[in-house]
Amino acid sequence: MSAHCMLTGRAPGFGNTVSHSHRRTSRRFDPNVQRKRYWLASEGRHIRLTLSTKGIRTVDSIGVEAAVARIRARGVRV
Numbered sequence: 001m002s003a004h005c006m007l008t009g010r011a012p013g014f015g016n017t018v019s020h021s022h023r024r025t026s027r028r029f030d031p032n033v034q035r036k037r038y039w040l041a042s043e044g045r046h047i048r049l050t051l052s053t054k055g056i057r058t059v060d061s062i063g064v065e066a067a068v069a070r071i072r073a074r075g076v077r078v
Contacts, residue, residue: 003030005052006071006078007059038064047078 004011013029031052040047042065049071051059059067068078 002050003033004050005031005033005055006050006076007055007067008052009074010052010054040064040068049078 010031010033012031015027015029016024017027018024033050033052034056035048035050036056036059037046037048038059039045047064047068049055049059049067055067071078
């Protein structure tokens with residue numbers, strides 16, 4: 001599950017591509033996921049997080065320590 005945000009939990013959505021003749025083929029709507037590296041001062045190390053762009057803005061507003069606490073509360077290993 002590579003297209004998955006560790007903070008917000010945003011994952012791919014699924015739907016159909018509809019052609020001009022109305023043939024439907026399945027497709028996948030991937031979120032805009034980036035791999036970002038942050039300095040975690042409390043542990044004295046860098047961490048690499050897979051975040052959506054909304055998750056990156058959330059980390060910018062609440063801070064990396066609080067974001068890592070939320071991620072760990074969801075049971076994800078950081």
